Amino acid sequence: MSRPPFSPAEARAARLRVGMTPEQVVASMAQLGMDRPPEAVHAWESGTVAPSETELFALADALWCPVQALMARVPSTLREHRLARQFTAERLAQRIGMDPYAYARAEAEHRWSGTDRQTLLLADALGLRVDDLLDVVDQAAELVTLLHEAVEGRWKTYVAPLADLARADQRAVAQALRTLHREYALFNERYMGHLVARSGDVRLKEIAVDRARWLRDLPERFRLMVTHGA
Known part of the structure; x- marks a missing residue:
């Protein structure tokens, strides 16, 4: 599973608001059953790595803030x-x-x-509410469909509808789609290159698995790119 949405800046701001050092944060997390070194807090706040789901929960509890505040969305x-x-x-x-x-x-x-x-x-x-829950699922499914079509085809056509759906700036969406379209094209180039070179089923399957994983993480990548420029 991919790492959860996480804002290093919000995490640092939350820690400073409660006046805690990284050492105090991990001590508090340890009391919640999550043992991590102070270096983990530094890594999260620097954006080197994002916490896992359970680390995110423990961090939010240690900092006395909602998880959503650390997700920054x-x-x-x-x-x-x-x-x-x-x-x-x-x-x-x-x-x-x-x-x-x-x-x-x-x-x-x-x-x-x-x-x-x-x-x-x-x-x-x-x-x-049940209606709101079903809307959440439907909108997420629509986002996935549009993103797949955008990276597989003419991405410029999808800038406006994706910007509306994600409530994001069109310029940020265009930049994200340009990058994602290029990344997806590289998968196809690698696949065709190995197919022509007759590299064997094992290598082709590895590329197919990598592409499937990339597509699975596509919605989260897209959201990060349009909100944080990641």
Whole structure:
């Protein structure tokens, strides 16, 4: 699973607001069962690496701030709403009576297939109305579809609709799509190059797996790029 949304600047600001040193932060996290060295806090605040989901939860508790403040964004996907409520995927699946694998797939594919009861329980757990929950899932699915079409085709056509959907500046969206389109094209060039060179099924499968992983992380990459210029 990819790392959760995280703002190094907001993390540092939150720590300074409560007057804690990195050493005090990790000491507080240790009391919550999360043992990390002070270097981890420095790495998170410098943007060298982002915390994992459980690290993010412990950090927010240690800094006495909401997870959403450290994410520095309004939740717009099922996963982001879950993170804002400090649920792991497994714990939330258990709460709504759903198989953890099925729930994880729903998050990854941005498609909800839960029963009516599971949907009601999920909306309650996330603090949403059912209609709002379904809108979140539908909008995330639409974003994924548009992003796939943009990187696979003429990306300039998708700048305006993606900017509207993501509520982002069109120039930032255009810059992100230009970069992502180029990255996706490189996958195809690598694949065709190895196909022509008859490199063998193993190498071709490796490239296909890399591309599938890249496409899975595409929505999160896009959001980071249009909000933080990452």
